[in-house]
Amino acid sequence: MACQSAVGVPYNNNNNNININEESALQKHVAFFDRNHDGVIYPWETFQGFRAIGSGILLSFFASIFIHLFLSQKTRPGKFPSLLFPIEINNIHRGKHGSDSGAYDSEGRFVEAKFEEIFEKYGQTHGDALTYQELKAMVKGIRIPKNYGGWVGAFVEWNILYILFKDENGLLQKPTVRAAFDGTLFHQKQKQLDMMEMINKANQ
Template sequence: MVSSTHGRLLKGCVKSGLGFCCPLEVLFSSMCFSVRGKFPSILFPIEIKNIQRGKHGSDTGVYDTEGRFVPSKFEEIFNKHAHTHPNALTYDELTEMIKANREPKDFSGRIGSVVEWKILYKLAKDKSGLLQKETIRGVYDGSLFEQLKKQHSSGKEK
């Protein structure tokens, strides 16, 4: 896939059960991903080839500057911050991780991290209020969003 659109992203948010809670993130990410040349497209497509532009100083480092997954950085999230359960984060541990990754004067990165992680927590925490390691891995490999769509669809049918 070369590009996606924010309209599709919004539909995905709704199908995943987020409703229209994510437009802030959509607008925030628009400038990172929509630029083909010098200026953003008025259609704000998400250019997959530009996905590394979503990297910011206050992120976890799980993706490097070229968009490659770094397994050791992924494991570091849990080694450093999963105090209660070795393979999951509580809300407080998630907040601790976000704060630990803050870079001075990286205000947009701080906002991005808070929005990204808090939306993920709201969407994907389990019944015990834990954000499981495999769930977070699903964000990075893309499988979580399909799972959430299926869960939300089956919940509506009941």
């Protein structure tokens, strides 16, 4: 099952004009980090995006370096490597690695059954949430033998998600993970933090 609906501005890059309503779930997942909406994400934009959702400086720096080293050239087939390490949103599905949950298909569309499987298999304590131990078991359970790059990618992605979005009880809730997959989670978090900042300033 694919998640296709979204609201926003058109994206534009050097090769194509794509309307956000036609984007895959994976494209919408990463589009938050395209801070100037040009269809290309640079490391400094990823850093800014992580900071906007409450990530610390060190984690934001690490995430931006790791993500762009891992994905840049995969999303730019046939092009000469760039020292700016851009990621092209149109081709983000090419960066999909092995040893993942399968909740995105090969075209970056959301797969409902695979998403549900995460919690059916590994959400043993609460059903609709993952403890950190269950998250670790899930990341280990989806490994493909000798797919070491995929192991690292899955470990980093899920641990960052847990660090930034676990609740006060240390649980990664099912709606939170769904929102991460469909691209709405980061926008929600930024709005929440912006609102908190406005309230704090008003109370000073």
